[in-house]
Amino acid sequence: MSITFYYTPQSNATRIRWTLAELGVPCETVRVDLRAGEQKKPEFLALNPNGKVPTLVIDGTPIFESVAIQIALGERYGVEKGLWPAPGSPERLTALSWLVWGQVTLAATLFRYMANTSEYFPEEQRSAKQAEIALGELHNLLRILDARLDGRPYIAGETFTLVDLDLAAVLGWGLSWAKIDVSNLPNLQGWLGRTTGRPAAKTALAES
Ligand SMILES: N[C@@H](CCC(=O)N[C@@H](CS)C(=O)NCC(=O)O)C(=O)O
Structure with missing residues (x-):
């Protein structure tokens, strides 16, 4: 291999x-x-x-x-x-749902917010209204993730998987970039700390 x-x-x-x-x-x-x-x-x-x-x-x-x-x-x-659920298990279906949600729904909304607020994008293409809509949707998506993590340490269940990694990597930079405070979402906040605190995360995320 x-x-x-x-x-x-x-x-x-x-x-x-x-x-x-x-x-x-x-x-x-x-x-x-x-x-x-x-x-x-x-x-x-x-x-x-x-x-x-x-x-x-x-x-x-x-x-x-x-x-x-x-x-x-x-x-x-x-x-x-133990980082990805076994084929045929219910956890595999859950993992696939949230992994795809993380990019197709969550990261895409974050990107839409960025495209309408960041100076990296031409001013004439940015819209304050679109930014407001995207931010509202983002807050809603974060509430959905927080609810998923209620009584569950990780997204697919009891243990850390690649789904946690993928979503935490997006939110690790995305929340600070968009200046979104998640102190009112304690499940999400705790999970983000546990996940981005892993040794492998620290090395990968700090790399420049
Ligand atoms: N949907 C793709 C997005 C990949 C992507 O946008 N990569 C950027 C870096 S963050 C890139 O390579 N950009 C170079 C370019 O567009 O020229 C994925 O998830 O792999």
């Missing part, structure tokens, strides 16, 4: 960096300089036609989109490590 991991620190690839560390999977790492445009070179586009990180090559086959990568790594290595 050989894995090559194309990544850039402080990007969507950070979640996969953290996953590989939790799983203890050896891999070759290739740092991609996004500012220099290395992701748009033909040899990289041959692996991921979107020209984005993270991208993995597993035994010669490229795989892109971080959620797809999480699922592939979870299935291959996570079950035996």
Whole structure:
């Protein structure tokens, strides 16, 4: 089994960096300089036609989109490590729901808020009304996650899984970036601390 991991620190690839560390999977790492445009070179586009990180090559086959990568790594290595629910179990269905929710619903809403407030986006494209709507939706999604964590230490049940990792990585930067206070959501706040406090998280999230 050989894995090559194309990544850039402080990007969507950070979640996969953290996953590989939790799983203890050896891999070759290739740092991609996004500012220099290395992701748009033909040899990289041959692996991921979107020209984005993270991208993995597993035994010669490229795989892109971080959620797809999480699922592939979870299935291959996570079950035996207790970090991904066994196939056919009810927990597997729960894990898939929340993993996809984290990106398709939560991170997408966060991005919409960012696109309407951040100076990284052209002013004429930003809308205060759209930002307000996105922020309202974000608060609602955070309440939904807090309710999920009521009486449960982790999202899929009693133990930490790659789902916790994936969502906590998004919220770790997202909440501070959007300046959202979650002290009124104690379940979420406690879970975020437990999850981002893991040794593998500290290394991956601090990497620059
Ligand atoms: N949906 C993709 C998003 C990947 C993505 O947006 N990656 C950014 C870094 S955070 C990137 O590589 N951007 C380079 C570019 O667009 O040129 C995933 O989850 O893997």
